[in-house]
Amino acid sequence: MDNETTTDNLTDGFHLAVEAMKLNGIDTIFGVAGIPITELCRLAQEEGVRYIGFRHEQQAANAAAISGFLTQKPGICLTVSAPGFLNGMVGLANATTNCFPMILISGSSDRAIVDLEQGDYEEMDQMSAAKPFAKAAFRVNRPQDIPLGLARAIRTAVSGRPGGVYLDLTADALRGVVDADVGAKSLIKVVDPAPAQIPAPASIQRALNLLAGAQRPLIVLGKGAAYAQADQDIRSLIETTGIPYLPMSMAKGLLPDNHPQSAAAARSFVLGKADVVMLIGARLNWLLSHGKSPLWSADARLIQIDIAATEMDSNRAIEAPVVGDIKSAVAAMLAALKPGQVKPQDAWLKALEENKQRNIERMAARLNADPHPMNFSSALRAVRHALEGRPDVYVVNEGANTLDFGRNIIDMQLPRHRLDSGTWGVMGIGMGYAVGAAATTGKPVVAICGDSAFGFSGMDVETICRYKLPVVTIVFNNNGIYRGDPEGAAPSPTGFVQNAHYEKLAEAFGGVGYHVTETASLTKALAEALDNGKPTVINAIIDPKAGTESGHIQNLNATSALQKKK
Ligand code: ADP
Ligand code: TZD
Numbered sequence: 001m002d003n004e005t006t007t008d009n010l011t012d013g014f015h016l017a018v019e020a021m022k023l024n025g026i027d028t029i030f031g032v033a034g035i036p037i038t039e040l041c042r043l044a045q046e047e048g049v050r051y052i053g054f055r056h057e058q059q060a061a062n063a064a065a066i067s068g069f070l071t072q073k074p075g076i077c078l079t080v081s082a083p084g085f086l087n088g089m090v091g092l093a094n095a096t097t098n099c100f101p102m103i104l105i106s107g108s109s110d111r112a113i114v115d116l117e118q119g120d121y122e123e124m125d126q127m128s129a130a131k132p133f134a135k136a137a138f139r140v141n142r143p144q145d146i147p148l149g150l151a152r153a154i155r156t157a158v159s160g161r162p163g164g165v166y167l168d169l170t171a172d173a174l175r176g177v178v179d180a181d182v183g184a185k186s187l188i189k190v191v192d193p194a195p196a197q198i199p200a201p202a203s204i205q206r207a208l209n210l211l212a213g214a215q216r217p218l219i220v221l222g223k224g225a226a227y228a229q230a231d232q233d234i235r236s237l238i239e240t241t242g243i244p245y246l247p248m249s250m251a252k253g254l255l256p257d258n259h260p261q262s263a264a265a266a267r268s269f270v271l272g273k274a275d276v277v278m279l280i281g282a283r284l285n286w287l288l289s290h291g292k293s294p295l296w297s298a299d300a301r302l303i304q305i306d307i308a309a310t311e312m313d314s315n316r317a318i319e320a321p322v323v324g325d326i327k328s329a330v331a332a333m334l335a336a337l338k339p340g341q342v343k344p345q346d347a348w349l350k351a352l353e354e355n356k357q358r359n360i361e362r363m364a365a366r367l368n369a370d371p372h373p374m375n376f377s378s379a380l381r382a383v384r385h386a387l388e389g390r391p392d393v394y395v396v397n398e399g400a401n402t403l404d405f406g407r408n409i410i411d412m413q414l415p416r417h418r419l420d421s422g423t424w425g426v427m428g429i430g431m432g433y434a435v436g437a438a439a440t441t442g443k444p445v446v447a448i449c450g451d452s453a454f455g456f457s458g459m460d461v462e463t464i465c466r467y468k469l470p471v472v473t474i475v476f477n478n479n480g481i482y483r484g485d486p487e488g489a490a491p492s493p494t495g496f497v498q499n500a501h502y503e504k505l506a507e508a509f510g511g512v513g514y515h516v517t518e519t520a521s522l523t524k525a526l527a528e529a530l531d532n533g534k535p536t537v538i539n540a541i542i543d544p545k546a547g548t549e550s551g552h553i554q555n556l557n558a559t560s561a562l563q564k565k566k
């Protein structure tokens with residue numbers, strides 16, 4: 001800058017933005033630099049806010065989203081205007097859908113030109129575009145309003161049901177200069193951004209009464225329960241009542257997956273037979289068949305603990321709604337629970353155990369087979385083997401078959417350690433979540449991705465290598481979406497190039513690559529990679545015929561009834 005102002009008694013939007021972040025404990029920004037935010041990225045880094053630069057905004061936004069899930073603090077993603085903003089929007093919308101707190105901050109072009117649609121560089125009315133996909137969207141036009149804008153964004157992201165917030169910083173607000181004391185007075189430290197929401201005592205009693213009358217009770221734990229960080233109390237509630245529980249995929253590890261009360265291996269049985277089901281931080285959406293028959297018993301009576309009152313009765317009647325935050329609600333329930341008040345019937349627990357053992361035995365045969373080439377079960381068994389004794393590893397999982405088999409085969413021991421495609425079943429969260437988890441926790445991450453899923457974010461392996469993050473990516477390479485094409489055939493809509501060498505992507509950026517075709521070398525490669533902590537891509541060759549179209553959700557796949565006539 002040739003006209004740089006050095007006057008001590010002045011400040012500007014760039015400085016105020018960084019000061020406001022620091023004041024509110026924001027220590028990391030994920031983003032992609034460019035006009036008009038490059039200076040903001042650089043200044044943040046100089047001032048001790050860690051800046052992690054990505055190759056694509058979608059991954060930066062996904063990193064911010066998962067960091068929000070892991071920490072209960074809004075993850076921050078910073079992007080340029082129009083196209084960069086739109087790339088980031090995918091992650092923002094994903095955060096809102098999954099109830100993860102994050103803030104997408106984008107620089108924006110000259111309002112006078114944008115609003116008259118006169119064709120500015122990267123022109124777009126970003127605030128209006130963001131609104132349908134975010135909890136809220138705010139625009140800041142003056143430097144002295146930046147701290148207030150950030151304060152509103154933080155509180156909106158984390159209070160009530162968490163979600164994504166868009167914060168538009170115009171170039172004028174960023175470069176605008178104001179008196180230093182005006183700037184200092186504008187700073188706001190948000191007090192108690194996510195206040196406890198104590199449920200009404202009557203709602204707790206109603207829920208306990210329903211549980212007390214239950215013969216075949218069941219608890220469903222969702223990722224809201226994992227987010228709430230009420231780990232001890234949730235475990236205590238389950239263990240003191242003796243109620244079997246079913247973890248949704250991102251609630252796995254809230255109690256260790258080998259816990260005797262886990263009903264995961266008897267999912268259809270328990271959902272079909274339970275007479276009272278208590279949902280804790282789980283929505284009755286498609287992932288739970290909307291709470292409807294035939295998966296669910298039509299006669300089951302429901303309790304739901306959720307911070308969002310409007311979630312109640314969304315798909316079927318909730319007889320005992322408990323509206324409040326899960327930490328307060330579970331603590332209140334434990335405090336009100338009388339010894340012996342809730343007692344699942346012995347016959348229920350026995351039938352459940354029998355069903356569980358039968359399914360485990362049935363699965364064992366498939367799991368212990370060692371076919372060549374590997375299939376999903378055998379490869380995941382090999383991964384599981386390498387992960388044994390390493391409970392602190394974070395697992396990211398996306399794909400279709402790779403996701404569906406992975407959810408069942410990879411056990412979790414600790415809360416919030418499984419991060420996956422979530423509510424949307426979205427592909428492309430892989431490298432974003434991996435970087436977000438590694439950067440936020442400092443712990444090793446293993447990303448298990450289908451080859452299609454990996455392709456959406458694969459270039460951010462460079463980001464992993466650049467920051468030397470302890471991330472091991474395993475590409476389940478079956479030559480396509482769901483499965484590969486027959487050799488020599490023209491590309492079908494789902495097939496990819498055969499024999500792709502994904503491991504070379506790591507090597508291209510100074511990381512380590514492995515190409516493995518059988519289970520023993522997969523286990524060995526993963527163990528080695530975790531031991532040395534270097535950025536690694538393992539290309540695991542899976543039978544191109546092993547997968548099924550749409551994985552385990554074929555019922556949702558629309559097909560033509562007329563196809564047979566061709
Ligand atoms: P899953 O996909 O694991 O079933 P969902 O994303 O469908 O989980 O549900 C999460 C639910 O948890 C949302 O309805 C959200 O409002 C709720 N939730 C998130 N955080 C809290 C909290 N701290 N207290 C209460 N409810 C919460
Ligand atoms: N685009 C996005 C963003 N999300 C999606 N879910 C899809 C497209 C559609 N889709 C799925 O639902 S799964 C999938 C796609 C493209 C990829 C499945 O192939 P994979 O996994 O290689 O990742 P498997 O193991 O081969 O089944």
Ligand code: MG
Nearest residue numbers: 450451480482
């Ligand atoms: Mg595939």
